[in-house]
Amino acid sequence: MTPFTTLTSLAVPLLRDNVDTDAIIPSREMKSTGRTGLAAGLFAPWRYTDVAARTPDPDFPLNRPEAQGAQILLGGANFGCGSSREHAVWALAEWGIRCVIAESFAPIFRANCLRNGLLPVALPRAAIDQLAWREVTVDLAAQTVCRGQLCHDFAIDPEPKDMLLHGLDAIDLTLKSLPAIEAWTAQDRQAHPWVYLEPRP
Amino acid sequence: MSAAAPRTLFAKIWDAHRVARTAGGADLIAIDRVFLHERTGAAALKSLAAAGRRVRDPARVFAVMDHIVDTRPGRGDQTLMPGGQGFISETREAALAAGITLFDVTDRDQGITHVISPELGIVLPGLTLVAPDSHTCTQGALGALAWGIGSSEAEHAMATGVLRLPRPATMRVTFTGQLAPGVTAKDMALALIAAHGAGGGSGHVVEFAGEAVRALDLEARMTLCNMATEFAAMTAIVAPDEQTYAYLAGRRYAPAAFDAPFWQTLHTDEGATFDREIVIDAAAIAPMVSWGTSPEQAVAIDAALPQGPTRAHEYIGLAAGQPLLGTPIDAVFIGSCTNSRLSDLRRAAALLGGRHIAPSIRKALVVPGSSAVKRAAEAEGLDKLFTAAGFEWRESGCSLCFYAGGEGFAPGSRTISSTNRNFEGRQGPGIRTHIASPETVVASALAGAIADPRSIAR
Numbered sequence: 001m002t003p004f005t006t007l008t009s010l011a012v013p014l015l016r017d018n019v020d021t022d023a024i025i026p027s028r029e030m031k032s033t034g035r036t037g038l039a040a041g042l043f044a045p046w047r048y049t050d051v052a053a054r055t056p057d058p059d060f061p062l063n064r065p066e067a068q069g070a071q072i073l074l075g076g077a078n079f080g081c082g083s084s085r086e087h088a089v090w091a092l093a094e095w096g097i098r099c100v101i102a103e104s105f106a107p108i109f110r111a112n113c114l115r116n117g118l119l120p121v122a123l124p125r126a127a128i129d130q131l132a133w134r135e136v137t138v139d140l141a142a143q144t145v146c147r148g149q150l151c152h153d154f155a156i157d158p159e160p161k162d163m164l165l166h167g168l169d170a171i172d173l174t175l176k177s178l179p180a181i182e183a184w185t186a187q188d189r190q191a192h193p194w195v196y197l198e199p200r201p
Numbered sequence: 202m203s204a205a206a207p208r209t210l211f212a213k214i215w216d217a218h219r220v221a222r223t224a225g226g227a228d229l230i231a232i233d234r235v236f237l238h239e240r241t242g243a244a245a246l247k248s249l250a251a252a253g254r255r256v257r258d259p260a261r262v263f264a265v266m267d268h269i270v271d272t273r274p275g276r277g278d279q280t281l282m283p284g285g286q287g288f289i290s291e292t293r294e295a296a297l298a299a300g301i302t303l304f305d306v307t308d309r310d311q312g313i314t315h316v317i318s319p320e321l322g323i324v325l326p327g328l329t330l331v332a333p334d335s336h337t338c339t340q341g342a343l344g345a346l347a348w349g350i351g352s353s354e355a356e357h358a359m360a361t362g363v364l365r366l367p368r369p370a371t372m373r374v375t376f377t378g379q380l381a382p383g384v385t386a387k388d389m390a391l392a393l394i395a396a397h398g399a400g401g402g403s404g405h406v407v408e409f410a411g412e413a414v415r416a417l418d419l420e421a422r423m424t425l426c427n428m429a430t431e432f433a434a435m436t437a438i439v440a441p442d443e444q445t446y447a448y449l450a451g452r453r454y455a456p457a458a459f460d461a462p463f464w465q466t467l468h469t470d471e472g473a474t475f476d477r478e479i480v481i482d483a484a485a486i487a488p489m490v491s492w493g494t495s496p497e498q499a500v501a502i503d504a505a506l507p508q509g510p511t512r513a514h515e516y517i518g519l520a521a522g523q524p525l526l527g528t529p530i531d532a533v534f535i536g537s538c539t540n541s542r543l544s545d546l547r548r549a550a551a552l553l554g555g556r557h558i559a560p561s562i563r564k565a566l567v568v569p570g571s572s573a574v575k576r577a578a579e580a581e582g583l584d585k586l587f588t589a590a591g592f593e594w595r596e597s598g599c600s601l602c603f604y605a606g607g608e609g610f611a612p613g614s615r616t617i618s619s620t621n622r623n624f625e626g627r628q629g630p631g632i633r634t635h636i637a638s639p640e641t642v643v644a645s646a647l648a649g650a651i652a653d654p655r656s657i658a659r
Contacts, residue, residue, distance in 0.1 A: 016512070018399050018495045020624045028606030031284045033243040033291045045626045078400035078433055082624060083603075084335040085241060086351035107404040107435050108335055112351035157367050159225025170353070171254070174361040177221060177229060181362055184220040184231060192463060194456035195233050195328065197260040199300075 002117040003167035006139045007098055009071035012061050013132035014043075019075055020082035021109060025091040027083075038091035062095070072136055074128050075102035079120075080109025089116045099138050101128055101145060114160045115170060121145060121154045140165055207470035210440050211371050211406045214346045214467070218329050220363055227365045232358040234261050234323055234330040237301075238314050239292040240268035241333040245355040246295035254360045259300035262359055263323060264292060266306045267313045269605050272568050272595035278306060281607030299359075312571020312597045315339035315538040319423065320573055322452025326441035326467050327460075331358050336538045336621065337436070338429040342422035343449070344441030344467050346406070349430060369435045370476040372405040373469070376413035378484040383655040385548075386421035387540060387619070387638040389413070390428035391489035391499040393481060399497040402434030405477065408469060409439050413483030419448040420542040427539045428621055431496040440468040488654055490525055490637040491623045493517055498623070502526060502641065502653050516625050517633050518615070525635075525651050531614040532564040533646040534628075535592075537602040540619035540639045541570030546578050549619075549639040550586040552647075552657055558591040559649025563611055565592045568600040592646075604629035617645045 029041025040054065042062075049057045056063045062070075073092065079102035080088060089112040092100070099119040113120040119140060130147060137146045140161060144151045163170065174181075189196050208216070220229040237245060242264050249256065256262055269285045270276065278289050289306065296303040304310045310317060315336055318324045326344035331337065333355040340347035350358070358364055376389060394401065407429055409422070417425065422439045429437035441464065449455045487501035493513030500507070502525060506514065509521035519528065535541070535549055546569065558565050567587045569575035575597050578584055584594045601608065602620040609629040610616055616634050619642050623634040637645070640654035647657065 018497070020495075020622075022603070022622070022624045022627050026626060027240075027603045028282075030240070030605075033247060033288055035244060035248075045630060051630065078398075081399060081431075081433060082335065082622060084333055084349040084351055086244070086333070086353060089351070104400055104403060104433075106400075106430075106433050108349050108351060108430075110404075111354060115351065115353040115357075157226060159223055159227045159365065159367075162225055170365060171252070171357050171360050174229065174357065174363060174365060177223075177363075178361070180221050181229070181231075185362060188231065192460060194325075194458075194460055196258075197454065199260045 001167045001169060004098065004117055004119050004140050004164040006137065007071055008135060008137040010066060011072040011074050011101065011131045011134055011136040012067045012070045013074040014061055015074060015076050015128070015132070017076035018078045018081050021080055021085050021088040022082055024080070024088040025085065030085065030087050035090045036094065038087055039094035042091040042095045069096065071096055071098045072138065073097050073100045074131055075100055076125070077103040079105050081106035084108045086112045089113055089118055093118055101131065103128065114164065117164065117167065119164060123152050123154060127152045207473040209371055209469045209473045209475060210408055210438060210467055211346065214327055214329065215368065217327070223365060227367055229363045230329060230366050231363050232331055233328040234263070235355060235358050236314050236318055236323070236330065236332040237262070237264040237355065238268050238334060239266045239288045241352050242355065243288060243292040243295050245333060245352040245359065246299055247291065248352070249356045249360055250295065250298065256299045256301060256359045257362045262301040263304070264296045264301055265304040265311060265314055265317060266292065268599045269607070270306055270598045272598045272600045274596060276306065276596050282605040283607070285605065285607060309572055312573065313538045313541065313599055315423070315427070316542060316570035316574065319343055319419070320452070320571055322449050322455030325449065325455060326445060326464050331355065331364065335430040336427055338434065339423050339427040339538055341426040341429070341436050341438040342419060344439060344445055346436065346438060348436035370405045372402065372407045372477040372479065373475040374407055374409050374479045374481065375411035376409070376481050376483040377411050378413060378482055379416065380413055380483050380486065383640060384486050384488055385638045385640065386417055386424040388486050388489045389483065390425050391491065391496065392486045394428065394432050394496045395489065395499040397432070397479065399431060399495045400433045402429060402432035404433065404435050407432070407434045407437040409437055414439060415442065418544060419444060420544045423542070424539055428496065431621055488638060488641050490635050490641060490651060492519065492525055492635070494623055494625045496621065496623060496636065500525065502651070526653060528651045529615065530562065530617050530645050530650055532610045532616040533558070533562060533642050534566050534601050534616060534618040534620065535639050535642055536566065536568030536570065536600050537620040538570065539621045541568060541574065543574050543577050545619070545639045546574070546583050549643045550583045552640055552643045552654060553586055553590045556590060556647050558646040561649040562591070562646055563614065565646055566595060566601060567592045568595040569597045571597045601628055603627055604632070617642050617651060
């Protein structure tokens with residue numbers, strides 16, 4: 001996972017509530033079992049006036065010339081609701097987004113961000129409104145989002161913060177606890193044998 | 202024991218699965234079951250194999266083909282979705298290589314993940330179960346802690362047997378009193394989300410409780426829990442009771458005997474506290490129907506559209522103040538992990554009363570939630586009732602709950618659907634979806650317009 005330390009970028013506003021993962025990447029844009037090739041389908045129903053021909057809608061924020069190369073997306077409440085598809089995060093990341101700042105996040109989308117080096121930041125709506133189309137600096141170590149001298153603190157649990165800062169792989173980290181997991185499992189198997197199933201012949 | 206602090210049902214399951222606490226303050230939570238489907242599961246299995254890792258306990262990992270399988274009679278691997286066959290063949294190959302149990306396209310046990318997992322007794326009270334599918338919360342109806350995750354987390358759970366998780370907040374939603382006739386678990390879910398918002402559950406584990414919840418059968422509890430993800434909850438759970446154990450008796454993967462010492466503890470103790478409490482009078486709930494593009498945009502069926510215009514009014518093509526009743530419908534869908542079980546189909550069929558759907562309905566589908574549901578429905582003759590009324594009777598799968606690029610509704614269609622999501626474009630570009638109970642879908646199919654199931658003579 002690519003570490004996330006600080007990021008300075010234009011913040012592109014998509015200030016709608018309940019932006020769902022079907023809108024971020026529609027089912028019909030998920031054309032293979034891989035994690036790539038998704039950026040072109042990002043926000044397809046909103047980004048294109050003709051999806052099949054990929055005709056961009058010039059009014060859609062991500063299509064504006066100044067948004068090209070932007071790495072911060074602003075959203076409303078309950079961002080990333082709906083389907084668990086991690087493709088939504090993969091599509092955002094492939095397009096270039098490294099941080100989504102929104103009023104709140106749907107829980108699965110938020111967890112998917114954290115596993116892919118994309119920082120989800122929750123801020124009050126009034127603070128988000130001040131960031132639209134501005135150059136914004138996100139400092140994960142300091143847990144701040146700043147527009148010039150105007151800074152907002154944000155919350156993040158110590159563990160995902162550390163994993164993002166150092167680009168740690170969650171599975172590698174957990175496998176270090178394998179002896180504890182195995183000991184727990186052996187004990188649980190004794191206590192609750194019905195939980196465990198026989199391997200197929 | 203009497204000195205122990207009272208705990209919630211959630212806390213008992215969580216604590217019983219806590220392997221360790223990490224330095225960063227997260228919990229390592231043991232995962233008892235992983236369920237995959239071809240849409241997101243192949244990605245997890247392929248990624249796991251590419252990293253040179255293996256599934257730690259393949260006997261407790263299951264996969265099924267449900268999302269993009271064709272539902273037309275006589276189906277095989279062919280699917281109308283462009284590239285769909287790749288999802289099926291790659292999932293099959295990856296499942297075989299990993300040694301997990303696969304319910305393949307033509308398997309007798311094939312069906313929607315959240316229909317077959319309870320049906321086969323794979324999910325059990327007190328277990329933890331995860332699946333890379335947001336509607337995994339459905340399975341909380343059995344008294345398990347079951348929640349949706351991404352593909353990376355599925356890979357993590359398979360490789361390590363645990364997930365690294367912050368302890369979630371808790372909420373209890375108590376439905377007091379009794380539902381009125383014609384009102385269902387689907388209406389309870391929509392009423393909750395309409396009142397408290399699509400973000401109202403904000404990552405909490407929600408316990409559904411109260412007289413009206415206890416009165417629901419297991420399949421109706423699944424419908425209620427199904428929509429917890431539409432409430433932004435981490436998941437939902439219902440305390441298991443005698444009904445739960447009766448439901449599970451004899452199911453293939455369920456134990457022959459109850460684990461009484463553990464299972465008897467699976468309830469919230471008197472005096473246990475939740476981070477949030479919501480109380481809803483079940484008797485005051487009417488049949489609900491969505492008017493907009495989020496499940497929170499739902500109202501009692503005899504209500505009018507709220508103030509606007511908003512983007513949702515514009516997309517759905519209805520004006521503020523307009524009544525929903527009488528809105529002409531082009532297509533109807535009965536199916537999905539929300540409402541496709543035998544009891545759903547029985548109630549829907551019973552409302553038909555030998556009548557035919559309105560001639561203006563261009564597409565009408567009934568898609569059973571599993572192959573077993575389909576067989577059971579056919580044994581009762583429900584398929585004949587539906588086809589005589591003008592519905593197509595399909596093989597099981599997720600079908601047109603979402604549009605994957607294959608089979609779709611006619612452009613511009615307004616549908617009424619027993620599914621869980623009315624998002625813009627969910628059922629196809631420009632398709633306008635109203636979600637409701639199967640009863641409301643049938644009443645509307647007969648009328649050719651949104652209709653109140655309570656007004657249909659049985």
